[in-house]
Amino acid sequence: MTDATAPVNFLLVDDLEENLVALEALLQRDGLVCLKARSGEEALELLLVHDVALALLDVQMPGMDGFQLAEFMRGNERAKHIPIIFVTAGSADGQRRFRGYEAGAVDFIQKPIEADILRGKANVFFDLYQQRQQIIAQRDALAAYADQLKAADKHKTEFIAMLGHELRNPIMAIGGGLYLLKRRTDPVQQRDLQEKMERQVGHMTRIVEDLLDISRIGQGKISLKPEEIDLSTIVRSAVESSEPHIESAGHTLSVELPDARVGLMADHTRMAQVVTNLLNNAAKYTPAGGRVELVAAVAGDQAVITVTDNGIGIPKEQQGQIFEVFAQVEPTGPTLQSGLGIGLALVKQLVELHGGTIGVQSEGLNKGSTFTVRLPVVAVHEPAAPRPKGPPGVSEMPA
């Protein structure tokens, strides 16, 4: 990527050190770097590694003279567009000038040099070079932006296809349920069908609510109702909502809560939604009969909620992306579940709206995952009396 603010190089070529020093002093200004060569060969070496805005070449040098050097430069892909000003001693005759222009000169300057004129001319080339660098940088930025837009567009198209798919399944199930409902007369079968249809409606409602939440947060329109609330209360609400998922997958859930009442300034519903989402994902991305652990604790001035499963895990290289909207881990084997990739994006945004952070840790595929939410604590109320014996706050809930 071109850096439009990078210093501008210019090249001085003269066999006499005092001329190089004098020219450098004359042209030097902030943001310019002077490259000095005592011969044509040295100049070509410098041009192999540096981009140069202007070359000032002494015409008469022992060995390769200025004209020969200019011809070499014109034959070189990297150097052929560098503007060249020849510095000549005395008035160069017409023939020599012609040769100079043929070799690629843009100008001739005669010694003794008139400082202001040379400075003025050189500055035009430095400015032109800088403008060109800016244009190149803008072009690169636009190209990168266009690539991002293309990727986002592709993402969106894929997302719409996925959304269609996700909504079609419950709609088909509800349609089928309605059809059967008209034909079944047995009340037990009817209730069974109704429950199935209700579950599908619940699924669709969740998808639509998540989508609306994401767009509300994107527009800054989500309104939290923060109040001081106990960490354990939030966790219990979430566990209650997730239990059916965890049970139906045959997982074992263990929940560990702090002894103290840990006050958070949080929106109860939204925070419970965060933890529910993590528990549901743990259930969803763990093969049947797995283990899900939820630990809520205090560390310093933070409440820490971790949800750990022994499921399919997340490859390291994809862990950075899963909190982005529509992001899903590339399936490497048979997929356990479908999804839209909006749950974790919503979770992250809700956690951040509460002044917290979320992270994921997984040793890789089939190594399980741990999601950690950290939230600021506003007060810790230690319990009045020690609890009766038994591991405090630990419950095992085999499904």
Ligand code: ADP
């Ligand atoms: P969804 O589950 O609808 O695809 P999420 O945003 O909740 O969307 O999750 C994004 C992706 O992160 C999922 O598609 C899945 O690949 C991965 N993921 C989330 N939670 C877990 C987990 N506990 N174990 C393994 N992968 C997970």
